[in-house]
Amino acid sequence: MSVAGNSLLNDIQEVNLSYMMLAQRLLRENFAAGMLRLGFDSNVAELVMRLSPAQIVKLSASNALLCKFRLNDFELLSSLTQDVLGGVLQQAHSTILLSQQPAEQAV
Numbered sequence: 001m002s003v004a005g006n007s008l009l010n011d012i013q014e015v016n017l018s019y020m021m022l023a024q025r026l027l028r029e030n031f032a033a034g035m036l037r038l039g040f041d042s043n044v045a046e047l048v049m050r051l052s053p054a055q056i057v058k059l060s061a062s063n064a065l066l067c068k069f070r071l072n073d074f075e076l077l078s079s080l081t082q083d084v085l086g087g088v089l090q091q092a093h094s095t096i097l098l099s100q101q102p103a104e105q106a107v
Contacts, residue, residue, distance in 0.1 A: 009063055016060035019067040023048050024056070039068070 001009070026034035027049045035045045051059070059066065 012063060012065055013061055016062060016066045017057065020048070020051070020056045020060055024051065 023034070023038055023040075026037055027040075027045050028034075031045065031049075034040075035042065038045070040048065
């Protein structure tokens with residue numbers, strides 16, 4: 001593998017590890033809010049919370065991103081790029097739109 005390819009793989013694995021650690025932290029601090037922010041259903045959230053540090057490290061070593069980019073909705077992206085009341089309503093509107101997306105299902 002080239003140096004650039006190896007660097008990219010390391011970056012993906014670092015993002016995966018950070019994401020999994022953040023997901024556990026969000027869920028432990030406030031389960032319902034964490035589920036909403038992460039877009040998880042309760043089954044996925046419970047599973048992520050139960051992962052051991054060793055399991056997280058192993059899962060994070062994947063060459064594919066574990067997190068999903070949720071900004072694939074035109075309305076949501078448009079709301080983030082418009083200046084509504086000086087930005088006061090942007091975050092609230094974005095949160096409402098994200099909360100309306102279906103939760104991920106455990107496979």
